[in-house]
Amino acid sequence: MVRISSRRLQAGFAAATIVFALAGCASGKWGFPYKAPIQQGNWVTSEQVALLQTGMTREQVRFALGSPTLTSVLHADRWDFPYYYKPGYGKSQERKFTVWFKDDKLVRWQGDEQPDLQPFQLANQDIKRSEAENRQTLEDAQRAKSDDERTRGNVTITPPAPTDSSTPGAIPVPGSGSPTPL
Secondary structure: OOOOOHHHHHHHHHHHHHHHHHHHHHOHHHOOOOOOOEEEEOOOOHHHHHOOOOOOEHHHHHHHHOOOOEEOOOOOOEEEOOEEEEOOOOOOEEEOEEEEEEOOEEEEEEEOOOOOOOHHHHHHHHHHHHHHHHHHHHHHHHHHHHHHHHHHHOOOOOOOOOOOOOOOOOEEOOOOOOEEOO
16 A cells, blocks of 8 residues: 655645636636726716807816817817727727817817716616615515415315215215215
8 A cells, every 4th residue: 555645645735726726717707817997088978068068268168078188289279088998808988079169269079979977977876776676676575575474374274075975985074974085
């Protein structure tokens, strides 16, 4: 019989544990390696765009939309508000919005469809939605429990109806004097 020392046994178990851990991390389900989401630019909402009016000053536009991400010395009468988001895993988003000035007054604006809410509002909306779902699940569970308790207390057992004694294999029902079929 071969004797294996406890140190060799421990080393073997440690090596097997490391191999299994690394094999589990290699699958895409563990999120390894971590890819950080990338967010760049200005998040402009449709509500902010609705504030724009021709003839506004640069400061009024800055107050409505925030500071522009891109300004150019060559195009001093144009502000660009690009937005780019690349999640760690998934499809990227890209939006553009541009405003033009003439004599320091807003003359026009153009861009992609802008979202209705800010990112923190979207997160709050998701939290509120999950809280509502949890509340509904709890209410459903309580309603099912109360329905179950109500029906459990009102269970009635009805005995089989008496039959005539001519049925073969019948069992007599107490108090009826006649047998009941099996």
